Structures are given as structure tokens and as C-alpha cells.
Amino acid sequence: MRTGYEQYDNAPGALAMPVDPRRDHIQGSLEAPVVMVEYGDFQCPFCGAAHPVVKALQATMGEEMAFVFRHFPLVQVHPMAEPAAEAAEAAGAQGSFWPMHDLLFTHQEELSAPTLLQCAAAAGVPDLDRFVMELSERTWAPRVREDFESGVRSGVNGTPSFFLNGRRHEGSYDYPTMLAALRAEVAARARTR
Numbered sequence: 001m002r003t004g005y006e007q008y009d010n011a012p013g014a015l016a017m018p019v020d021p022r023r024d025h026i027q028g029s030l031e032a033p034v035v036m037v038e039y040g041d042f043q044c045p046f047c048g049a050a051h052p053v054v055k056a057l058q059a060t061m062g063e064e065m066a067f068v069f070r071h072f073p074l075v076q077v078h079p080m081a082e083p084a085a086e087a088a089e090a091a092g093a094q095g096s097f098w099p100m101h102d103l104l105f106t107h108q109e110e111l112s113a114p115t116l117l118q119c120a121a122a123a124g125v126p127d128l129d130r131f132v133m134e135l136s137e138r139t140w141a142p143r144v145r146e147d148f149e150s151g152v153r154s155g156v157n158g159t160p161s162f163f164l165n166g167r168r169h170e171g172s173y174d175y176p177t178m179l180a181a182l183r184a185e186v187a188a189r190a191r192t193r
Contacts, residue, residue: 013168016153028066034185037068037163039151042104043078051105071147080111087116089140099123
């Protein structure tokens with residue numbers, strides 16, 4: 001399967017770990033002309049500001065774009081970022097990653113252990129006892145660490161960080177700038193087909 005990253009694997013500013021549908025959380029098809037990967041932190045206010053921009057870009061781009069979210073919790077400044085990332089993974093293990101992802105950003109200013117459980121219930125996580133057990137046992141800590149380490153290897157040093165078709169997006173993440181960058185990627189992909 002084409003992931004869109006083969007040509008960038010060793011380039012500066014490239015995504016170090018290609019998107020893998022067996023492990024990554026993906027909205028849309030990896031066959032889309034542009035695959036956008038975000039390294040984010042659920043407690044980061046800049047990621048919170050970027051969240052509605054990403055949603056708007058998804059609505060505008062439709063099937064021309066796939067979106068992948070990876071964890072990059074900045075634990076020194078955001079003490080609830082890592083527990084929130086692990087909660088998203090615990091929800092994802094029960095088929096509720098994306099609803100949990102959205103709720104964590106919606107409630108990022110009030111993140112706490114009770115909020116994580118409330119978000120899980122609202123996200124439709126079917127087995128809340130399992131969710132709580134996995135959080136207490138830190139079942140998903142290695143998965144979150146793997147995302148973080150892949151971000152470090154990719155040159156991520158802050159959040160949000162975006163990659164478009166495997167290359168680091170160096171510009172602003174406001175809607176007009178991101179839309180122009182996404183459309184440029186679509187046009188470039190069309191020229192190479």
C-alpha cells in the first residue's frame with residue numbers, strides 16, 4: 001500500500017516513522033492526494049486552537065485529504081497531557097479514539113482524572129471499567145512514548161507540528177495558510193501521476 005512517504009524517508013524535515021494503518025489513527029484514505037500528520041498535545045492551547053482549523057480543513061478538502069493524529073505530550077508544562085494521551089489510546093482500543101480526541105480538546109482547560117472518565121463516557125467507550133483499569137496500569141504509555149519518540153526523530157520540538165505527505169509544514173497553521181499548503185500538495189501529486 002502506498003503511504004505517500006516513501007520518497008521522503010531520509011530527507012531533512014521528513015516524517016521518521018511512516019503512517020501505518022495497523023497502528024495510527026487515521027481519518028480518510030491513505031490513497032488521498034495529501035496525508036496530514038499532526039503531532040499534538042491535548043493540554044496545549046496552541047493545539048486546542050488548531051483543532052477547529054483541522055476540522056475545517058477536513059470539511060473543505062473532503063476525500064482529497066487524510067488526517068493522522070500522533071501524541072506529543074509536553075509533560076514538563078502540561079501535566080495532564082500524558083494521561084490524556086493514554087486515555088485517548090484506551091478509548092481507541094474500544095473503538096472510540098476520534099470522539100475521545102475531540103472531547104479532550106473541547107475540555108482541555110479542565111483536564112483531570114474525573115474529566116478523562118467523563119469524556120470516555122461521553123465518547124461512548126463501552127467498557128468504562130476496562131478504561132479505568134488501563135489508565136491505572138498505564139497500559140498505553142508505551143504507545144504514547146512511541147509516538148513521542150517518532151516525533152523527536154522527525155524534528156518535532158513543539159506542538160502542534162504538522163507534516164504534509166511526509167514533509168514538515170514550516171508555515172503557520174491558520175486556515176488560509178494550511179489550505180494553500182494542502183492544495184499545493186494536491187496539485188503536486190496530480191502532476192506526478
